[in-house]
Amino acid sequence: MRIIIDGQRMPVQARASKDILVTLKSMSKILGWGIFYDAAKEVVYINSKSSSPPSILPDRQTAAEPIESTRLLGKTVCVDPGHGGSDSGAVGATGTLEKDNTLAISLLLRDRLEKNGATVFLTRDSDKDVSYPGSTADEELGARVDIANESGADIFISVHNDAFTSPAAAGTTTFHYGDAESIRLAGQVQKCLVSELGTRDRGSRFASFYVIRYTDMPAILVEVAFISNPEEEMLLASVDGRCKAADSIFQGVVKYFKV
Numbered sequence: 001m002r003i004i005i006d007g008q009r010m011p012v013q014a015r016a017s018k019d020i021l022v023t024l025k026s027m028s029k030i031l032g033w034g035i036f037y038d039a040a041k042e043v044v045y046i047n048s049k050s051s052s053p054p055s056i057l058p059d060r061q062t063a064a065e066p067i068e069s070t071r072l073l074g075k076t077v078c079v080d081p082g083h084g085g086s087d088s089g090a091v092g093a094t095g096t097l098e099k100d101n102t103l104a105i106s107l108l109l110r111d112r113l114e115k116n117g118a119t120v121f122l123t124r125d126s127d128k129d130v131s132y133p134g135s136t137a138d139e140e141l142g143a144r145v146d147i148a149n150e151s152g153a154d155i156f157i158s159v160h161n162d163a164f165t166s167p168a169a170a171g172t173t174t175f176h177y178g179d180a181e182s183i184r185l186a187g188q189v190q191k192c193l194v195s196e197l198g199t200r201d202r203g204s205r206f207a208s209f210y211v212i213r214y215t216d217m218p219a220i221l222v223e224v225a226f227i228s229n230p231e232e233e234m235l236l237a238s239v240d241g242r243c244k245a246a247d248s249i250f251q252g253v254v255k256y257f258k259v
């Protein structure tokens with residue numbers, strides 16, 4: 001595992017472990033440093049100049065967003081934008097791609113969470129495969145689970161769009177893997193999503209999806225709406241719809257943590 005502070009590689013060689021990451025993260029929190037762990041490359045990036053994630057996230061270098069609150073301080077959230085890179089996910093009738101919608105919503109969600117004090121890990125922050133282009137589905141999902149588990153996050157949220165052969169299918173569903181905390185998280189997020197988006201409530205339900213089954217923390221997979229439904233395709237592709245989706249997931253997280 002390499003450690004890079006302000007672009008300088010530290011002359012230490014450590015085996016990647018949750019212990020080291022947790023130590024570095026709590027140290028960074030105390031010192032107000034930004035920290036980001038790239039699990040695929042086994043590199044820890046630390047930015048001592050600001051508390052926002054460091055320069056490998058170019059769109060955020062100048063981020064001077066006002067803080068909304070500190071109510072999520074000390075909470076770590078791993079957000080997983082479904083699909084990406086060589087895997088577009090489902091495709092809408094007008095050609096919109098699930099991978100673009102999930103990334104946009106996840107980036108907005110990260111902003112809301114960070115503005116309220118949370119530490120956020122994204123499994124991807126651009127249009128790319130998390131493991132490598134052309135990887136098998138298992139390798140790709142495994143890479144996402146690894147990032148979540150190594151991040152030591154308190155909760156995991158995978159963002160997806162639903163799709164079905166009939167364009168009439170519509171609505172929002174949030175999946176969990178059956179443990180009490182995941183059920184509670186799924187319920188809060190689902191409630192906020194349907195009330196804000198005005199979509200049909202398909203409920204929070206059990207499912208055995210890889211990313212919620214193998215993650216160590218309370219974990220949910222959100223199917224925000226149906227990209228195969230013409231109205232919901234527009235909702236998912238619109239700035240307004242994406243903001244509402246991100247806001248509702250954020251509100252659900254706040255309710256889950258009771259902060």
Ligand SMILES: [Zn+2]
Binds near residue numbers: 161
């Ligand atoms: Zn999907």
